[in-house]
Amino acid sequence: MKKIIYSIFLLGFLFTVSCKKEATLTTLQPVSFSSAIxxxxxxxxxxxxxxxxxxxxxxxxxxxxxxxxxxxxxxxxxxxxxxxxxxxxxxxxxxxxxxxxxxxxxxxxxxxxxxxxxxxxxxxxxxxxxxxxxxxxxxxxxxxxxxxxxPHQLIATYPLLYIPGDYQGWSPPSAPTLAALKFNNIYDGYINIPAGGTYYFKYTNAKDWNHINYGDGGNGMLSTDGAAAGLKVPDAGYYELSANLNTNTWTYTKTTWSILGDATPGGWSTDTQLTYDAAKQVWTVTANMLSTGSFKFRANNAWNIDFGLDANGKLAYSDSPASIYGSNPAITNITVPVSGNYTITLDLHDPSNYNYTLHKN
Missing domain, CATH: 2.60.40 (Immunoglobulin-like)
Structure with a gap:
């Protein structure tokens, strides 16, 4: 009798096991390009x-x-x-x-x-x-x-204004510049003014004092009177400057720079700060970056001045207080090709060629 009961139990167990479905192993199907570009x-x-x-x-x-x-x-x-x-x-x-x-x-x-x-x-x-x-x-x-x-040698043909001032010895030939990239009499650029001077400067439309000089006209206005006082910023720092020669107005914004985005260590909530190198005239940071995300450069931890990429992959404003740009929703975010540790450089010293580099360490 025991043998009969054991046989019935064994048959039931085998039947139960045989009725269970085998686990299905799920794998990602491979995808690939069918040919080279x-x-x-x-x-x-x-x-x-x-x-x-x-x-x-x-x-x-x-x-x-x-x-x-x-x-x-x-x-x-x-x-x-x-x-x-x-x-x-x-x-x-x-x-x-x-x-x-x-x-x-x-x-x-x-x-x-x-x-x-x-x-x-x-x-x-x-x-x-x-x-x-x-x-x-x-x-x-x-x-x-x-x-x-x-390639051929590019020669900048954009209209320029020169920015001689106390910070560089009042020398127009060696002065930084503003550029009118849209040929519309609206100029934009960046200068670094170190501590210890008067913080005065002027705009000139040539590398000398013999042409048009733009000084302080009061209330954000420019004066073409060569005897006018110089333009002035409050203190030392890295400034975005603009000049609108259609309205003879100018603006300044003191800036520090950072990166922000889900490719960066701080995600979209915490800026990763860049450090200014006065000798090389660039902003840099070394950070661990993710290829699955993206980022932008922005000034002052805000979205008033920020850079992304245009359709040709060139650094371009997404937002700027200078009306030369305004807000440009067509600008895309920046990405790194593979995840890893990068030295990221932002170079704004040449207004005809704002650019950046990504170097994987």
């Missing part, structure tokens, strides 16, 4: 004559993810030597092309700026490597394509 040309010789013409178009196939949703594509450019090794592509320049956008064209001037910012020498052909990152719930990376680029 394509370049419309293998080489580009850049001159002032093709600054406004399309000289290079890069295109790539769509990456198909399991979920039918938009895919964000980012184009990266770097010199080939920086695309190998443990820090491959860490110093690349990245441009978010957009959702489901499968090509990016460069005009001559934009490609020239990219090439020189990555270290290519004007007048000498050098190689640039390009690849594309696709992202939905995870990244896919294309194979790279290499293009030979021969």
């Amino acid at each position: 394509k370049a419309s040309a293998t080489s580009a010789t850049l001159t002032s004559k093709n600054d406004s013409s399309a000289v290079l178009t890069l295109s790539w196939p769509a990456v198909v993810y399991p979920v039918k949703a938009s895919v964000t594509y980012t184009l990266q450019a770097d010199i080939p030597a920086d695309t190998v090794g443990n820090n491959a592509w860490a110093n690349a320049t990245s441009v978010v092309v957009g959702n489901d956008v499968l090509s990016k064209s460069y005009k001559g001037a934009d490609l020239n700026t990219l090439a020189t910012s990555l270290g290519l020498t004007p007048g000498t052909a050098g190689n640039l490597a390009f690849r594309v990152l696709a992202y939905q719930d995870r990244y896919a990376y294309s194979k790279a394509v290499t293009v030979s680029v021969n």
Whole structure:
């Protein structure tokens, strides 16, 4: 009888076990580019004559993810030597092309700026490597394509105002400048005024005192009377200055700089402060950054003056008190290509070329 009961129990146990479903192992389906990106040309010789013409178009196939949703594509450019090794592509320049956008064209001037910012020498052909990152719930990376680029020397042609003052010996030839990037008589720029002086300066429209000088007209106004008193800021510091020659007005804003965003140590709630290097005329910080987030540069821990990227990946104002810019919602955030420790540099000393660098340590 015991044997019968044991047999019935064993059969019931085996039947129960056999009826249980096997656990299903869930894995992410692999995604990838079906081919490398394509370049419309293998080489580009850049001159002032093709600054406004399309000289290079890069295109790539769509990456198909399991979920039918938009895919964000980012184009990266770097010199080939920086695309190998443990820090491959860490110093690349990245441009978010957009959702489901499968090509990016460069005009001559934009490609020239990219090439020189990555270290290519004007007048000498050098190689640039390009690849594309696709992202939905995870990244896919294309194979790279290499293009030979021969950049030319850029000569600033923007209208300038010079800022001689007590802080630099009242010398117009060696003075910092404001630039009118939109050729609309509205100028913008930055100067560092150290402690210990009078904090007076003027604007001049030439590298001398023999042309138009702009002094204090009272109540934020500019005077073209050469005998007018100088313009003045309250104390030492790093100032954004503007001049509107349509209305003969000017503004100043004392600034410190930081980064803010979910790519930074403080997220979107706490600014990570930059430190000013007066000798190099740049702001820097070393911080652990995340490639899954983004950030912007901003002044005074507020959104009154801040920088992101324009459509060509160039540093540009999102907001500025100078009416030359105002608020520009088309500006995108900045990203790092891979997570890690970076030295980030913000360079505002040349108003014709505000720029930044990301160096992975």
